[in-house]
Amino acid sequence: MSYTEAIGTRTYRFDDLKTLLAKASPLRSGDQLAGTAAASEEERVAARMALAQVPLRTFLNEALIPYESDEVTRLVIDDHSPEAFAEISHLTVGDFRNWLLSSGTDADALTRISAGLTPEMVAAVSKLMRNQDLIAAARKRPVITRFRTTVGLSGHMSVRLQPNHPTDDVKGIAASMLDGLMYGCGDAMIGINPATDSLAAITTLLLMVDDFRQRYQVPTQSCVLTHVTNTIAAIGKDAPVDLVFQSIAGTEKANAGFGISLALLQEAYEAALSLNRGTVGNNVMYFETGQGSALSANAHHGVDQQTCEVRAYAVARKFNPFLVNTVVGFIGPEYLYDGKQITRAGLEDHFCGKLLGVPMGCDICYTNHAEADQDDMDNLLTLLGVAGINFIMGVPGADDVMLNYQSTSFHDALYVRDVLGLRRAPEFEEWLESMRVADALGVLLNGAIRQPLLEGAREWMGIA
Structure with missing residues (x-):
């Protein structure tokens, strides 16, 4: 499936989802080396605009690397949880970004949907996010x-x-x-x-x-x-x-x-x-x-x-x-x-x-x-x-x-x-x-107080 986006009088075409994701990526030397990067900032913006409109469901139907030839793709598809995905299954990539940053989306919500997310969905939404967005959303999701x-x-x-x-x-x-x-x-x-x-x-x-x-x-x-x-x-x-x-x-x-x-x-x-x-x-x-x-x-x-x-x-x-x-x-x-x-x-x-x-x-x-x-x-x-x-x-x-x-x-x-x-x-x-290395608040104590542990360890190491 191809994707298009017009900016002014120019229309950009992206042959498949793999190409769209690559062109939407922030500039980095590795993608330039691979020949997958956007040729201009305008093309990058066009790719992001098109990517924002892609339904999350698309990533379950269009594998970037074929299921038959890659065991990581098979793992992603076979372990996907439709039940966990149901809560966000109606969203596009752009909607998903807004949902992640919403004040109503908390750690419990992010934990609930985790098994319903594929790495391609997550990579896609990250390409639409500013640095502050990445920080704000990640902070909501402790993993213990x-x-x-x-x-x-x-x-x-x-x-x-x-x-x-x-x-x-x-x-x-x-x-x-x-x-x-x-x-x-x-x-x-x-x-x-x-x-x-x-x-x-x-x-x-x-x-x-x-x-x-x-x-x-x-x-x-x-x-x-x-x-x-x-x-x-x-x-x-x-x-x-x-x-x-x-x-x-x-x-x-x-x-x-x-x-x-x-x-x-x-x-x-x-x-x-x-x-x-x-x-x-x-x-x-x-x-x-x-x-x-x-x-x-x-x-x-x-x-x-x-x-x-x-x-x-x-x-x-x-x-x-x-x-x-x-x-x-x-x-x-x-x-x-x-x-x-x-x-x-x-x-x-x-x-x-x-x-x-x-x-x-x-x-x-x-x-x-x-x-x-x-x-x-x-x-x-x-x-x-x-x-x-x-x-x-x-x-x-x-x-x-x-x-x-x-x-x-x-x-x-x-x-x-x-x-x-x-x-x-x-x-x-x-x-x-x-061990008297730090106090109850985690603040390091001075060297004189720490001496017993230090001397014991020095003896263990065989250092005079």
């Missing part, structure tokens, strides 16, 4: 998950402590981990990107973090970000696996490039559930995504990069994840060129994930060859804090010495919590108070 801490409560923001080391040196990782904990970070998880994928190295890191966690009774969860097959093997060898990590994308072909399928993710999910290591809940999966991943693998099927990204959230949603992280600026300026494009993408990803019922966090980051700097990250951090982000990254000095990119620091988390009045996960705050 639990393992040893409760993440996603309104008025809270958690931090993934990321203590990476270029050689996986255990003491170096432990030092960064302790540093982050003393700044009150780590309530989302302690997540290590290993420099090597050897099962022995992965198991060593898991054992180290678990030993520290048990010794000091830290209510958090650990994850070593290795391929899902390695984690399954680690579980088979009785390693202390809390969360299972995997990078995911929005098409079957892109996921095949990651070496995964829905069946493999299901196997990992069931293996992690069987361990029953959670204390307050049993959300056991940790996924990472990023706009441009399908395009970089030539696996986007002509679909714009943002819509491909939102399809990845449908994959995530299937496995009830504890955390989902859009690593927004990591893939590079070929896909998100500058601070403005990174900011827009971060807000889109958070909004779209939350609308689908996914517990969204964001690695607010950029590579050193992007037209972005830490001021851009400060802006996005603040906007996502207002929008109700579930978690952000805590990287020593905001500079990851293993992955060589720029993210957010322990101090950045203190800033955004302070200016917006955001709390940590309640279980983690109680622990910080018991």
Whole structure:
């Protein structure tokens, strides 16, 4: 089905829904690279005007990637709930935007319709929204998950402590981990990107973090970000696996490039559930995504990069994840060129994930060859804090010495919590108070008061 829209004396024609969505997207370098972007701002406006008139039902009848050839499309269609969709089934995309922003639409309403939304519907409405719209609507939709801490409560923001080391040196990782904990970070998880994928190295890191966690009774969860097959093997060898990590994308072909399928993710999910290591809940999966991943693998099927990204959230949603992280600026300026494009993408990803019922966090980051700097990250951090982000990254000095990119620091988390009045996960705050790291309000105490924990940890690390 084709779509047309006239502006003045000129009529724009869009051959199909896939083309219409791509042309309606805000400008970004990845879509330009793929040749799917609008040729002018006027064409972009025309596409948005036409998209606003498309009934939401259309997305159930016109697949962007054929059902027969893509298991993500099959997942989206087969898991769609007509009952949940009924409440909004009469709306167009433009009407849906108005409904989302209405004062009468609250968290309960957004929760009711979640299973009735497809990623394509959600991507479509995001293309009609200003940044403030994305913030306002996402803020209405908390998504709460639990393992040893409760993440996603309104008025809270958690931090993934990321203590990476270029050689996986255990003491170096432990030092960064302790540093982050003393700044009150780590309530989302302690997540290590290993420099090597050897099962022995992965198991060593898991054992180290678990030993520290048990010794000091830290209510958090650990994850070593290795391929899902390695984690399954680690579980088979009785390693202390809390969360299972995997990078995911929005098409079957892109996921095949990651070496995964829905069946493999299901196997990992069931293996992690069987361990029953959670204390307050049993959300056991940790996924990472990023706009441009399908395009970089030539696996986007002509679909714009943002819509491909939102399809990845449908994959995530299937496995009830504890955390989902859009690593927004990591893939590079070929896909998100500058601070403005990174900011827009971060807000889109958070909004779209939350609308689908996914517990969204964001690695607010950029590579050193992007037209972005830490001021851009400060802006996005603040906007996502207002929008109700579930978690952000805590990287020593905001500079990851293993992955060589720029993210957010322990101090950045203190800033955004302070200016917006955001709390940590309640279980983690109680622990910080018991360890005399923070007071009952979550305010960090001075170093002299914290000395007993610090000295104990130094002894554990074997440091004089």
